[in-house]
Amino acid sequence: MERIVFELSKSHTIGVLYGGNSPERAGSLVSGKTAADALASQGFNVLLIDLAEPQAIESVRKIDAALIALHGPGGEDGKIQGLLETFGIPYTGSGVLSSAVGMHKPTFKQLVSGCGLKTPNWVMIDPSLTSDEMTAVVDSRLGWPVFIKPSAGGGSLGAGVVQSASEFSHKFQDLDRDDYLEYMVEEYIPGRPCSVGVIEMNGCLKALPVHEVETSREFYDYEAKHDPSQRTEHCPSILPKKVTEKLQEEAVHVHRIIGAHGVSRVDFMVDDDGRSMVLEINTVPGLSDKGNLATMARAAGVSYPDLVTAILKTAFDRPGYAA
Numbered sequence: 001m002e003r004i005v006f007e008l009s010k011s012h013t014i015g016v017l018y019g020g021n022s023p024e025r026a027g028s029l030v031s032g033k034t035a036a037d038a039l040a041s042q043g044f045n046v047l048l049i050d051l052a053e054p055q056a057i058e059s060v061r062k063i064d065a066a067l068i069a070l071h072g073p074g075g076e077d078g079k080i081q082g083l084l085e086t087f088g089i090p091y092t093g094s095g096v097l098s099s100a101v102g103m104h105k106p107t108f109k110q111l112v113s114g115c116g117l118k119t120p121n122w123v124m125i126d127p128s129l130t131s132d133e134m135t136a137v138v139d140s141r142l143g144w145p146v147f148i149k150p151s152a153g154g155g156s157l158g159a160g161v162v163q164s165a166s167e168f169s170h171k172f173q174d175l176d177r178d179d180y181l182e183y184m185v186e187e188y189i190p191g192r193p194c195s196v197g198v199i200e201m202n203g204c205l206k207a208l209p210v211h212e213v214e215t216s217r218e219f220y221d222y223e224a225k226h227d228p229s230q231r232t233e234h235c236p237s238i239l240p241k242k243v244t245e246k247l248q249e250e251a252v253h254v255h256r257i258i259g260a261h262g263v264s265r266v267d268f269m270v271d272d273d274g275r276s277m278v279l280e281i282n283t284v285p286g287l288s289d290k291g292n293l294a295t296m297a298r299a300a301g302v303s304y305p306d307l308v309t310a311i312l313k314t315a316f317d318r319p320g321y322a323a
Contacts, residue, residue, distance in 0.1 A: 008065070008316050010043045015063030015089075017080060019050035022072030023157050031287035032069035038289070038308040039067070051080070060084075065315050066091040067308070069287050073152060076284045077103040090315040094283040098259040102283040103152050106184055108258065112278050115257050117250060119278045120186040120269075124151070131169045139165055142187045151182040161188060191271040194237060196251035197285065197296040199263045200317070201310050205255070207248035208296035212237035212270075235299045243274040254281055262314030265293055287311075 016039070018032020019025055029050075036046045049059045051070060060066070066089055070080060078100035084091040094102065101107050109119045123141050125134060125148075138146060148171060149159035158175075162168045162185075175183055193215075197208035212234040217223065223230055237244050251266040258281060265285035270276045285293045289304045297307040 008313055010045065012064035013045050013047055013062065014039060014312065015047045015049050015060060015066045016069055017049050017051055017060070017066050017075070018069040019052050020070050020072070020074050021052050022070070022074050023153065024072035024075075025052070027286060027288075028069060028071040028075065031071065031291070034289045034304075035067060035069050035287040035308050038305040039312065042305050042309055044312075051075070057083075060089070061087060063089060065089060065312070067312050067315070068093050068284055071284060071286065073103075076282070077152060090318070092311050092315045093262050094258075094260045094264070095318070098261065099283050101258045102260065102264070102281045105149075105151050105280055108281060109278075112254055112257060115253075117254065117278050118276070120147075120189050122184050122186045125172070125175070125183040125185060131172045134172055135165050135169050138168060138185050142185060144168075145188040147186045147188050148183060149186070151184045158183075189269045189271070189277055191269045192239075193279075194239070194247055194268045194270050194276070195265050195292050195296070196247050196268070197263070197265050197293045198251050198255045198260070199297075199307075199310060200261075200314050201302075203317070205252060206300075207252050208293075209235055209299040210237035210239065210244040210247050211235040211292050211296050211299075212239060233295065235295050239270060240274060243270065243276070247276060250276070250278065254278060258283075261318055263293075263311050 016032050016036040018028045020028060032048060036048050040046045047059065047063060049056055066084055068075065068080060068091055070076065074080060076099060078096040081091065081096045081099050085096060101111060106122065106124060109122060113119050121142060123137060144165065145161055145163045148162055162171055193213045195211045199206055199208065214232040215230055217230055247268055254266045255264045260283055263285065265282040267279040268276045269279055287308065288294065294304050294307060
């Protein structure tokens with residue numbers, strides 16, 4: 001179906017798609033509610049649509065445009081984007097292909113490493129192998145410690161550091177394949193987690209100030225991301241200017257490599273010598289007013305309502321074919 005093209009108007013109904021049934025539902029509920037409140041405060045006619053509700057698809061058919069605040073499988077992987085393409089409804093964020101590539105970390109890592117960017121070495125977990133066989137593969141390819149995580153997940157859910165072969169063997173047998181079907185193992189890279197938001201504003205693709213985190217936890221896990229007492233944030237980053245400028249340049253490069261549109265957040269690990277590695281891209285970054293993207297926007301002088309409105313506007317300036 002041909003896309004319906006129109007200018008953004010406050011007379012139109014903006015559907016904020018959130019919730020859903022992914023393991024990241026809780027974060028999505030917060031993103032959607034705060035984004036919807038921000039749009040309503042700007043005078044937009046907003047309809048909150050929880051994709052887990054039975055009548056969700058019927059509600060989607062009634063909207064004029066969609067702001068996607070869904071996280072995890074079904075929301076970031078191209079599926080809801082494909083539905084909106086079929087209905088001819090303008091939507092925020094990346095298209096079907098770039099969403100799928102950004103969500104599937106092994107494919108993403110192959111793409112960025114093929115373009116010359118550094119990313120931690122990795123292997124896929126093969127469920128057809130025994131625990132001992134998979135442990136031997138990881139031992140020979142990566143060594144210890146390693147970092148295990150779902151191939152298509154976020155929020156640090158299902159992820160963790162594994163220190164030894166014996167620990168990995170137990171972890172391999174306990175993987176929760178109900179939530180995530182596929183897992184991967186990366187070499188463990190010590191350092192500071194850093195993120196860079198990329199957003200199109202006034203027709204220009206802009207890298208936001210670098211967001212840097214320190215935490216005493218083993219890694220920047222779910223608890224540290226949701227409990228401010230478990231982390232110290234620096235935004236703008238306190239890293240040397242040369243390092244932060246490189247991160248911003250690479251974030252824009254990564255955004256363009258996968259054909260992302262509108263908004264993204266690229267995550268890095270930076271070691272004590274200032275060397276960085278690309279970890280992943282989030283094509284539907286969290287939209288909470290206290291989240292990383294909002295924090296970076298405020299550091300750039302952009303208020304939360306203006307940030308959400310800017311993201312909404314990108315639904316209407318997509319190229320003729322959205323990859």
